Amino acid sequence: AALAPVARTLGGKHLLVTSGPTHEPIDPVRYIANRSSGAQGTAIGAALAERGARVTFVTGPASVPPPSGVEVIRVETAGEMLAAVQAALPADAAVMAAAVADWHVVSASGQKLKKDGGGPPTLALAQNPDILAAVAGLGESRPRLVVGFAAETENVLEHARAKRLRKGCDWIVANDVSSATGIMGGTENAVTLITAGGEEAWERMGKDAVAARLADRIAQALA
Numbered sequence: 001a002a003l004a005p006v007a008r009t010l011g012g013k014h015l016l017v018t019s020g021p022t023h024e025p026i027d028p029v030r031y032i033a034n035r036s037s038g039a040q041g042t043a044i045g046a047a048l049a050e051r052g053a054r055v056t057f058v059t060g061p062a063s064v065p066p067p068s069g070v071e072v073i074r075v076e077t078a079g080e081m082l083a084a085v086q087a088a089l090p091a092d093a094a095v096m097a098a099a100v101a102d103w104h105v106v107s108a109s110g111q112k113l114k115k116d117g118g119g120p121p122t123l124a125l126a127q128n129p130d131i132l133a134a135v136a137g138l139g140e141s142r143p144r145l146v147v148g149f150a151a152e153t154e155n156v157l158e159h160a161r162a163k164r165l166r167k168g169c170d171w172i173v174a175n176d177v178s179s180a181t182g183i184m185g186g187t188e189n190a191v192t193l194i195t196a197g198g199e200e201a202w203e204r205m206g207k208d209a210v211a212a213r214l215a216d217r218i219a220q221a222l223a
């Protein structure tokens, strides 16, 4: 049977989504990365666009193609992602689904590092800017609704609750990304939506279904 069309509950709204991993260069041919495929962020971008939102989709080097019907802005590093997010504001709501690298290499080499007999190189790391906290902490230009993710491998809810408060975002979508769950890089997700008003554990479902439900909640919140 044909699926019923989705109501355009986000018509006239500008939604900002971050997605995918970031890559932090070590030298021109090497980088630090993580296992994010970008699948959940891509599904969210698609669900928001399907509901009529204008979506700015800022993505790191993901392994899945970006959704159609969104404005795609491709970045590589966390620093570039922050700049792209700032340039995309204002927005009615922001959903930060990217798995932003926490650290970058302080002085990435301009030339390929070589085995020069002196032993392996020592990489000095520095912390990346927190894009979610930066957006949540904006004054006048803060999106009305700021949604973050908390990818955890243990004590998921405690860490996620603390993260919501620390970052100043409105909602946190908490998920367990320990390897046994198969969530990172997989097609399903099991999340708990944490808001100021309470917590909802959603049953494990496809990342598309998580995205649809989240998009519907966002539409209600912005209505």
Ligand code: CTP
Binding pocket: 018, 078, 096, 097, 098, 099, 100, 101, 102, 128, 129, 130, 131, 132, 133, 147, 148, 149, 150, 151, 152, 163
């Ligand atoms: N995030 C971000 N910028 C960063 C790090 C994280 O915008 N530099 C966002 C992610 O997109 C996600 C949320 O913050 O929405 C939580 O990311 P997570 O990696 O779980 O939290 P961290 O604050 O980096 O804490 P840690 O990795 O130490 O648990």
Ligand code: CA
Binding pocket: 100, 101, 102
């Ligand atoms: Ca992190």
